[in-house]
Amino acid sequence: MAVLEVADLQIWDSGTNQCLVAGSSFQVKAGSCLAIVGESGSGKSLTCKAIMRLNDSGLRQSGEIRFKGENLLALSEKEMRQKRGKQICLIVQNGMRAFDPSCVVGVHLLETIATHFDWGRDEITTRLTAAMESVMLRNPREIMNKYPHQLSGGMLQRIMIALALVLAPDLIIADEPTTALDAVSAFEVVEQLMALRQNTGCAMIFVSHDLGVVKKIADEVLVMKEGAVVESGAAHQIFSKARHEYTRYLVSNKLALSQRFSQVMGGVDVAEG
Numbered sequence: 001m002a003v004l005e006v007a008d009l010q011i012w013d014s015g016t017n018q019c020l021v022a023g024s025s026f027q028v029k030a031g032s033c034l035a036i037v038g039e040s041g042s043g044k045s046l047t048c049k050a051i052m053r054l055n056d057s058g059l060r061q062s063g064e065i066r067f068k069g070e071n072l073l074a075l076s077e078k079e080m081r082q083k084r085g086k087q088i089c090l091i092v093q094n095g096m097r098a099f100d101p102s103c104v105v106g107v108h109l110l111e112t113i114a115t116h117f118d119w120g121r122d123e124i125t126t127r128l129t130a131a132m133e134s135v136m137l138r139n140p141r142e143i144m145n146k147y148p149h150q151l152s153g154g155m156l157q158r159i160m161i162a163l164a165l166v167l168a169p170d171l172i173i174a175d176e177p178t179t180a181l182d183a184v185s186a187f188e189v190v191e192q193l194m195a196l197r198q199n200t201g202c203a204m205i206f207v208s209h210d211l212g213v214v215k216k217i218a219d220e221v222l223v224m225k226e227g228a229v230v231e232s233g234a235a236h237q238i239f240s241k242a243r244h245e246y247t248r249y250l251v252s253n254k255l256a257l258s259q260r261f262s263q264v265m266g267g268v269d270v271a272e273g
Ligand SMILES: Nc1ncnc2c1ncn2[C@@H]1O[C@H](COP(=O)(O)OP(=O)(O)OP(=O)(O)O)[C@@H](O)[C@H]1O
Pocket: 013, 020, 038, 039, 040, 041, 042, 043, 044, 045, 046, 047, 056, 058, 059
């Protein structure tokens, strides 16, 4: 069963009328991971933000985005706010942007959870502390008292994953969650995302330039180029028998690059397995 069905999604700039995403259609099955790959500017982030209805106001979108059968584009902003976080979580590239710089991260986390659950403060703190420990964040209470700029990019991403563990959404959208991280932190964050899927059974959209990681994490792959979907299919088929020339180019170049990088880094080969 599909948890998300996107049909003929079009996104355009209302100022210039330029088409940025040209009628893409895809599905995410419950509990499975769909990776979206493609070169810079191909429309991956716009697609993720369209699902969350978080694109800039100057952009327009049409088509259907059905989440558990309900068309998200027909919901009011208030109804959509109830879906964000609780049912669909977005993990962005730069953790710093996800948090309010003017308050300690604990405030943001407690407020977000309190928006969706009737739990008291003690219960929220207990659940959050357990989730933070499970993603290898030591001293959760100390971390909750820090401002975002006092924490590393890898820590902020793991805090987002801990928050998702507490919220237990049906769908997580991870938009290049490791791009801003060093190789070791990136490896740890991917491991935690995989554990998150295993522990919550959630579905995931995973956007990445790193085909080594995609090979490890994805069940299905969607390939985008210049705002259009050029190919989609099971991950093993995309990596071994891609039909489209552009996909074959990506696989031969980007996967080779990723594997070469892992070798140079001394054996943490995320492309294996
Ligand atoms: N707010 C906006 N207004 C107008 N054009 C935009 C806006 N945001 C993105 N675009 C354009 O839309 C296209 C797709 O952008 P998008 O951010 O989705 O690419 P991407 O595939 O995620 O790239 P990257 O891998 O570099 O993040 C790009 O040409 C970009 O310049």
